[in-house]
Amino acid sequence: MRGKTVLFVGAGRHQRRPIARAQELGLRVVAVDRSADALGLKAADVGEVVDFRDVEGVIEVARRHRVDGVLTVSADRAVPVVAAVAQELGLPGIGTEVAHAMTNKIAMRRRLADAGVQQPRFAAARDLRTARAAAETVGFPAVLKPADSGGQRGLFRLESVDDLEANLHVALSESAAGEVVLERFHDGLELNGIVLARNGEALPLTLSDRLRPPGVGFGVGWIHVYPATIYGDTLAEAERVATHATRALGLRDGIAFPQLLVTDEGVLVIEVAARIPGGQMADLVRHAVGVELVEVALRQALGEEVPDELALPQFQQPLAIRFLTASPGPLPTGRVVRIGPLEPVLAAPGVVQAETYLEAGETIRPVRLDADRRGYVIAVADTNLEALERAEAAARLLEIIVA
């Protein structure tokens, strides 16, 4: 890969380390982000301020710098842009159709239905009339979501038509396409998978529990536990669904992020993203099985083979990630006056990585969105549950004073 040029679409906090990693591997990095202050722009060899919704603008940057490959890390909205740029310049990519099916929740559900993949009952809508009809089809409790958003923006659990009417406009406003999807709400254990699609084959790398808080934050992954706490037939079924859904959506070469629910009716697909997820999932995979997703993604973006040494799990290390969130998480709510040192957290038993994004003056609110996660602790142990206890205990060692 040495000497080649790669374009990162989106260059915020979550892209900074992957950009540095690309440079370590000998690549020249061009990056675009709409914000001139984006941390990744400064880290890149060439950083340009371009809003990636301006696809022509991104294509122009890619041409001018003669990039050999294009990718994004964590940003779901950049996935169709990356595919379009790659297609336009004749670079390796997942294709615009697959990118659409793996980012637009309505297109995704239709494809999964065609392939016989188990999923919640669903219906699409674009205004109050069609939303009421969708609610008739789906029933309550339901989940309302924008067709093309992420990070739990515009996501609501609905108990009634009143809830639908109260929240529809927010969900619609989060959708660039002006569409929402209503789905039946299902209780159950949520699982996150990482599946590597390589030459058309889907290889499951990890499957972990994604625990969520009660209440309005019901969609936020605030704890990850590896390995998942399911066994036997359920585990086999979850792996089958994760790989089947990845193939059904047409991903031949890329990293898939299937999100599943283990319910009384079987293992259902929530969604499958076509990217390295945010929320420290690449760290989870690295600590848990020794696979470097960023390196894999870079090779795929450049059209290089991903050899078994890079692709296959090297070991299985139980771990847990505890995100720093407000109650019932370890953080207090209120305006941050002082943030204590991270050292005691890093020195706690089993801790392999920890970080906080907190800043003095900011207000910590009860957890509702992905963005309410204000840092994390990753701990390893001989078992997943012991790792969780360690991560919980370590997270409580961070002293936060609020007003």
Ligand SMILES: Nc1ncnc2c1ncn2[C@@H]1O[C@H](COP(=O)(O)OP(=O)(O)O)[C@@H](O)[C@H]1O
């Ligand atoms: N049908 C559903 N039943 C139960 N929980 C759901 C359902 N759909 C979504 N959720 C919860 O909301 C979260 C976010 O939904 P998702 O469709 O993945 O949207 P986003 O793009 O915001 O990640 C899921 O990870 C899950 O915790």
Ligand SMILES: [Mg+2]
């Ligand atoms: Mg999701």
